[in-house]
Amino acid sequence: MRNPFPVSVLLAALSAGSLGASAAPQATDPVIIATGWARVDKDGSCTFFNPATRSLDTWMKDFGVTSTLDVSKLDATPEKWLVDPYGSGWIVSGSTLYQITKSGKLGAKVNLPGEVVDLGWDTKGFVLLYRSTEPYLEKREYTKANVIWSAGRKPRNPEVGLPPSRRLVISEEGSVLVATGSSLYLQSYDGAKGNPVGDAVFTLNNAAPPNLAPGGKERGSLNWWLGKGVVFAAVPGSHIPSERKSGLLLARMDLAGSTLEFLPTGVTEDHKLLGLLDAEAILMKPGGGLVFVPIR
Numbered sequence: 001m002r003n004p005f006p007v008s009v010l011l012a013a014l015s016a017g018s019l020g021a022s023a024a025p026q027a028t029d030p031v032i033i034a035t036g037w038a039r040v041d042k043d044g045s046c047t048f049f050n051p052a053t054r055s056l057d058t059w060m061k062d063f064g065v066t067s068t069l070d071v072s073k074l075d076a077t078p079e080k081w082l083v084d085p086y087g088s089g090w091i092v093s094g095s096t097l098y099q100i101t102k103s104g105k106l107g108a109k110v111n112l113p114g115e116v117v118d119l120g121w122d123t124k125g126f127v128l129l130y131r132s133t134e135p136y137l138e139k140r141e142y143t144k145a146n147v148i149w150s151a152g153r154k155p156r157n158p159e160v161g162l163p164p165s166r167r168l169v170i171s172e173e174g175s176v177l178v179a180t181g182s183s184l185y186l187q188s189y190d191g192a193k194g195n196p197v198g199d200a201v202f203t204l205n206n207a208a209p210p211n212l213a214p215g216g217k218e219r220g221s222l223n224w225w226l227g228k229g230v231v232f233a234a235v236p237g238s239h240i241p242s243e244r245k246s247g248l249l250l251a252r253m254d255l256a257g258s259t260l261e262f263l264p265t266g267v268t269e270d271h272k273l274l275g276l277l278d279a280e281a282i283l284m285k286p287g288g289g290l291v292f293v294p295i296r
Contacts, residue, residue: 028052030059035288037080039119040275042172042226046282049078056081056089056100061277061292070104080119082126084142090126092116097128097145110145113138114155117218120170122191124148127176129168130155135178135187137168139194149194169222169231179222179233182211184251184260186222186231202253202260209260212239220248223275225295229256232281232295234273237264248273250281250295265293 030048040046045066047058054072057065069089071078076093083089087102095114099107114136118129125148130136132155139148155163164181171177174191177200186200202209212219212235220234233251237243243262248271250263265271270286280292 028057029064030057031290033288034059034284034290036078038274038284039082039221040223040277040282042224044277046274047081047083049081056083056091058083061282069100069102071100073104073106074098074100080116082119082121084121084126085123086142088142090142090145092119092128097140099145108144110140114157114159117166118168118221120168120176122170122174124174124191127168127170129166129178131159131163131166132156133159133161133163135166135180137176137178137189137194139176139191149192151189151194151196165217165219167219167222167233169224171224172226177222177231179219181219182214184209184212184233184253186253200253200255200258202258204260204262210240210242213241214239221273221275223273223281225276226278230254232273232276234271234283235262236269238269248283250293252295263295267291267293 034048036049038046038048045058045060047056050057056069056071058067059065078091078093080092081089089100091098095112097110097112101107115131116128117131120127125139125141127137127139134153136152136154138150141148166178166180168176168178176189176191177186179186188197188200190197223232231253235249235251237245237247237249245264248265248267248269252261252263272284274282274284281295283291285291
């Protein structure tokens, strides 16, 4: 969504002789300290909340922290966030959406219809997925967070029973894909109007994939592999006993071939998938910091 990094950052990297090599680890280096929620953007950047500095720090693997947004004027705990093409931060806390301008000032404040369980974005706006018995999504624009479209029925307050865990991802064409509960299928929505357009169905070894075993945890994230037409989902190996694989697995969902396979990561189930680079998945360690796992 953003430019990969400002020209000034590239010039600074060149003058420091650091192009092509990672910078030396620092006390604020997300590779060491990153915790909480985050998603890798399509340009390879990832924005982390740094509670020590009350800032949103945008980071790239080869260049470290490339920009910082001061959110110290926000009197709430950030839960999910993004930095839009204009440099403003949009932050979800509870059932409220806040805008922090690039100068660190409070902008729009929006009361949302419920708890947000996942967040995705593209150049036209951002999509909020709510915790609800039935799927409910809203796409909002970047100026005042006005609703561009909504899909499904607004959540009741309070919801009856425990709604199924859901996650979303936005393809490079703008389609919104949603995973629900124990299913390894994906519901698809038109990114321009929000209309449901059917399910993406996959086969595992020419058979229907298993449902995930109940584990009492929220689903892991969904992530789009740029240029590949592939979605990756983080799945605990213990939730798919038929695979007989331990640790965190990556469910590789090929939309063109309608096939699914499980790739081992070599890390424990309590790691979180943040997103994908050209040939690596970025995962967050349970105690903070990042680890990189090859993908194919």
